[in-house]
Amino acid sequence: MSADRQNDADACMWDELISLLSMKDATTRTVMLGVGSLGVACGIVGCLTVLRRRALMADAVAHAALPGVCVSYLLLGERELGALLLGAMIFGLIASGLIAAMRGRTTVKDDAIIAVVIGVSFAVGIVLLKSIQNTPGGNKSGLDGFIFGKAASMARAEALTVAAVSAALLVLVFSQFKVIRLVTFDPAFAKALGLRVRLIDLLIISMVCVCTVVGLPAVGALMIVALMIIPAVTARSWTDRLSTMLVLAGAVGGIGAVGGTALSASVRTPDGSSLPVGPTIVLTIAAVCIVSLIVSPRRGVLAGWLRQRRARREMMAERVSERARAGPLAVTTAQETNDPGARP
Amino acid sequence: MSPAALDTNVAVEIHDLTVAYDRKPVLWDVDLSIPSGVLCAVIGPNGAGKSTLIKAALGLLSVLSGRVWFFGEELNAVRRRLGYVPQRESVDWDFPVSVRDVVMMGRAGVTGVFGRSRPKDVEVVEQSLRQVGLSEFGDRQIGQLSGGQQQRVFLARALAQEADLYFMDEPFAGVDASTERAIVDVLKALRERGKTVVAVHHDLQTVPEYFDHAVLLNTRLIASGPVNEVFTRENLQRTYGPRLTVLEEAGEAMARAREARPS
Numbered sequence: 028m029s030a031d032r033q034n035d036a037d038a039c040m041w042d043e044l045i046s047l048l049s050m051k052d053a054t055t056r057t058v059m060l061g062v063g064s065l066g067v068a069c070g071i072v073g074c075l076t077v078l079r080r081r082a083l084m085a086d087a088v089a090h091a092a093l094p095g096v097c098v099s100y101l102l103l104g105e106r107e108l109g110a111l112l113l114g115a116m117i118f119g120l121i122a123s124g125l126i127a128a129m130r131g132r133t134t135v136k137d138d139a140i141i142a143v144v145i146g147v148s149f150a151v152g153i154v155l156l157k158s159i160q161n162t163p164g165g166n167k168s169g170l171d172g173f174i175f176g177k178a179a180s181m182a183r184a185e186a187l188t189v190a191a192v193s194a195a196l197l198v199l200v201f202s203q204f205k206v207i208r209l210v211t212f213d214p215a216f217a218k219a220l221g222l223r224v225r226l227i228d229l230l231i232i233s234m235v236c237v238c239t240v241v242g243l244p245a246v247g248a249l250m251i252v253a254l255m256i257i258p259a260v261t262a263r264s265w266t267d268r269l270s271t272m273l274v275l276a277g278a279v280g281g282i283g284a285v286g287g288t289a290l291s292a293s294v295r296t297p298d299g300s301s302l303p304v305g306p307t308i309v310l311t312i313a314a315v316c317i318v319s320l321i322v323s324p325r326r327g328v329l330a331g332w333l334r335q336r337r338a339r340r341e342m343m344a345e346r347v348s349e350r351a352r353a354g355p356l357a358v359t360t361a362q363e364t365n366d367p368g369a370r371p
Numbered sequence: 372m373s374p375a376a377l378d379t380n381v382a383v384e385i386h387d388l389t390v391a392y393d394r395k396p397v398l399w400d401v402d403l404s405i406p407s408g409v410l411c412a413v414i415g416p417n418g419a420g421k422s423t424l425i426k427a428a429l430g431l432l433s434v435l436s437g438r439v440w441f442f443g444e445e446l447n448a449v450r451r452r453l454g455y456v457p458q459r460e461s462v463d464w465d466f467p468v469s470v471r472d473v474v475m476m477g478r479a480g481v482t483g484v485f486g487r488s489r490p491k492d493v494e495v496v497e498q499s500l501r502q503v504g505l506s507e508f509g510d511r512q513i514g515q516l517s518g519g520q521q522q523r524v525f526l527a528r529a530l531a532q533e534a535d536l537y538f539m540d541e542p543f544a545g546v547d548a549s550t551e552r553a554i555v556d557v558l559k560a561l562r563e564r565g566k567t568v569v570a571v572h573h574d575l576q577t578v579p580e581y582f583d584h585a586v587l588l589n590t591r592l593i594a595s596g597p598v599n600e601v602f603t604r605e606n607l608q609r610t611y612g613p614r615l616t617v618l619e620e621a622g623e624a625m626a627r628a629r630e631a632r633p634s
Contacts, residue, residue, distance in 0.1 A: 078466060209476050213462045216528075219429045219455040220480040221447070267512035269467045 043293035048285075055292075061186030062178055062284040062308065065242050066254060068193035070280025071200055071273050072234045073255030074262065078269075079211045079231060083141045084123060086252040088232065089239045090145045091115075091122035093152030093248045096173050100159060106169060108185070112240045119236040122148060152248070176247030178288060178304035189241045196234055200273065207231070208269055246305040253309045254280060261316040264323040279315055287311035379443045382407040382536045382567040383428065388437030390420070390427050396435075396590060397423045403586060403595040407442065407536070408565050410558055410581065412572040412598075415588035416611050421571040422458070424588065425538045429455060441536060451480055454534030456525045458541055464514045470524055471509040474499055477531030492531075499530040502560070504553055519550030526557060537561065539570040543577075555581055576624040578602060 046052075076085045095118025096111045103110050122144050129140045156170055169177075200207065210217045210227040218224045235255070242251040262275035287308030292301050321328050383405040390398040398420040405411050413421045426432045428439050430446050441449045454477075477499070478492040488496075500506045503523040508516065513524060522542060529537055543551055558568055558581065569586075572578060578585060578598060585601050587593040587610045594601040594609075602625065 078463075080463075205479065208468065208472075209479055212466050212468055212473070213457065213476070215426075215431055215457050215461055216455055216476065217479075218431050219450075219453070221450045222479075263467060267467050268469065272467050 040293050040295070044289055048289050057183045057186045058178060058181050058288060059285050061181045061189045062245055062288050062304070063281045064186075064190040064193035065238075065245060066258070066280035066282070066284030066308070066312075067277040068189075068196045068280075069238050069242060069251070069254040070258035070262070070276035070278070072196060072231075072238050073257075073259035073280070074269070074273050074276045075200070075207060075211060075231050076235055076255055077259040077263070079228070081232065081235070082252070082256050083138065084126060084232065085235045085239075085255055087122050087126060087141050087144045087148070088119040088235050089248050089251045090152070091118045091148040092236075092239050092243055093173060094118055094148055094155055096170060096243070097152060097155035097159060100170060101155065108244070111170075111173075112243070115240045115243055116236050118148070119239060120233070123232045123236075149248075172247070173243050174247050174249060175303065176243070176245050176250065176305035178245040178308075179292070179301075181245055185244065189245070192237060192241045196237065197277075199230075199234070203227075203230075204270070246308065250305050250309050254284070254312070257309070257312045257316045258283065261312070261319045264319045264326045267325075279312060283312035283315060284308050380407055381405070381440075382409075382442060383569065384440040384443075385424075385428065386438045388424070388427060388439070389435040390423050390432060390437075391435055398427065398588075399591045401437070401588070401592045403592055405567065405569060405584060405586070405595070407567045408562065409567060409584040410562050411567070411569045411584035411586060412578050412582040413569060413586045413588060414572055414575065414578060414610070415593075419589045419610075421588055422540050424586075425540055425569065425571060429453065429538060451532075452535040454529040454532040454537040456529045456537065456539040456542055459518065459522050459525065459544065461540075464516075464521060466513065468513060469509065470505060470511050470513055470516070471496060471500070473513055473524055474509075474527045474531050477528040480532055495531050495533065496527075499527040502530055502557060503527045517547075519546040522546050523550060523553065526554060530557070534566070536567045537569070539568060541571045541573065543570075543572065543574065575607070579624055579627075 073085075076082055092115035095115040097114075098118070099110045099114030100106065102114075126140055126144055129135060130137060133140075135143075152174075156174075159170060172180075206217075206222065206227060207230075209220075210222060210224050211231075214224045214228075217227075238255060239248070239251050242254060246254055258276040258280040259272070261279050262272045265275060266272050287310065288304050290302070290311060291304045291307035294302050294307075296302065319327070322330075324330055381404050383403075385401055385403050388398055388401040389396060397418075401420075401424065413424060415421050423432065427434050427437070439446065441453060446453075474496045475488060475492065478488060478495065482488065482492055497506070497509075500509055503526050505520060505523055505527060508520065513521065516524065522544075526539075526542065529539070542554055546554070558570075561568055562583075570582075572582070579602060583598055584596070585598050586595045587601060587606050589610050594606045604625075
């Protein structure tokens with residue numbers, strides 16, 4: 028490939044990216060509305076999941092959605108989106124209930140329980156999927172799209188549903204902000220105040236289910252949890268306030284999803300096909316996250332390293348001047364170097 | 372209901388309380404009452420059920436049997452009069468919330484969680500912060516505080532509850548001498564205003580100095596009453612078993628307390 032042709036290809040890519048982001052085309056607008064609002068909702072719900080230490084639980088819920096979709100297809104015999112998503116929702120809640128039950132009744136540790144539930148639900152999902160594909164018409168069910176997602180084929184009604192659901196989640200989270208914050212921070216205290224902690228926990232896990240379900244056709248069961256957790260982690264590195272964190276995570280999720288979709292449509296693989304949407308979204312958000320974790324001023328790796336270096340230098344300087352004051356015969360003792368009053 | 376349970380001068384009245392985790396009883400048939408207006412220490416060895424007693428009383432755990440009254444009433448009728456200081460390790464201190472926000476959580480039981488905070492709430496929060504010496508730290512994220520300061524945040528949150536009866540789970544655990552002093556001052560101020568405090572306490576040496584009432588616990592109730600009556604060598608031996616070091620320390624404390632209060 029000559030340099031000129033390479034340049035042409037690059038220019039073409041940029042043109043396409045810009046035209047996609049300016050959203051002149053109706054199909055583009057539909058897809059962008061869908062993935063954008065999905066990103067916002069996932070980012071916000073993800074914050075609550077991360078802070079309540081339910082990230083893995085959310086992953087299990089997402090994996091359980093797959094057999095849920097298959098079971099409702101088998102029961103109905105056709106691809107009726109509402110019913111499929113209802114199935115996903117029910118199975119997600121069953122998975123979280125199962126985890127809670129095993130936690131209370133067995134001696135198996137949390138992470139092991141969740142790993143088992145993730146693996147088993149996915150296995151059940153694949154077995155069901157294969158048997159559906161072997162039935163007449165099963166090939167056209169399009170259910171395999173629920174594994175990795177097919178955002179590019181999002182219909183207008185679907186996008187509007189996602190947008191409506193996201194708006195509802197937003198209203199719910201911000202109207203119940205104080206209760207949710209109290210329960211996520213200190214459930215025991217909340218319970219002592221007479222608040223219904225279990226109800227709020229159920230609300231949070233239900234919101235995870237809803238996000239999974241509306242995101243399933245677009246991003247798929249395997250990656251939806253990344254769309255929740257990564258924006259939350261990114262936002263946390265920039266702020267110490269929950270309200271700001273929610274807004275930031277929503278923004279990172281929304282903008283990342285739109286940007287990732289545009290990227291996936293404009294970047295071509297060598298054989299001329301476009302990149303898959305779901306993974307491109309996840310990679311876009313992940314890139315923002317990695318940069319944030321490194322450069323964020325207070326919690327970043329870089330800032331931590333600089334802080335440590337400065338502290339070490341100051342301590343060295345202090346030690347040298349202390350020795351100089353004490354005179355040449357001073358001997359360093361353990362007491363001098365280890366100040367018991369200093370906090371680690 | 373027994374007549375004692377209806378007595379509003381009794382801050383806490385517990386009948387037949389039995390709690391078990393799995394198959395092992397943690398509290399066995401505990402009956403006790405704590406009068407109002409006292410600072411009460413709950414003492415006993417590790418695993419004796421001290422924290423469980425507090426949590427069960429506040430309805431945070433399911434119990435096998437037992438009933439609890441506060442000022443002669445059931446829990447749900449008096450929740451607003453109860454304050455709670457959980458163990459410091461029970462929460463994630465990296466949570467994105469400021470000191471002031473945490474203390475404001477104490478107002479949730481008063482104002483409700485749905486309403487906006489009123490000027491009165493803001494005033495109470497600032498006053499609580501001042502009382503524990505954290506006024507300047509209101510805007511800090513809670514993870515940027517020392518352990519002792521974090522303990523004081525929890526205390527300030529309980530103060531903001533404006534309760535009549537406070538349950539504190541190891542308020543002195545892992546704090547430095549100055550924070551311990553600050554907490555003791557707060558406790559004494561509460562007692563002066565007629566409030567009742569029930570605190571899980573580990574340091575036997577300071578029991579006679581800080582508290583006037585004690586509950587000695589080792590799964591079963593060993594003794595409960597004024598410190599000068601129940602904080603005896605015999606009761607401590609029944610609570611802790613014949614472990615000399617603990618008893619010697621307690622003995623010294625008792626001797627010191629007697630010298631300080633020549634009667």
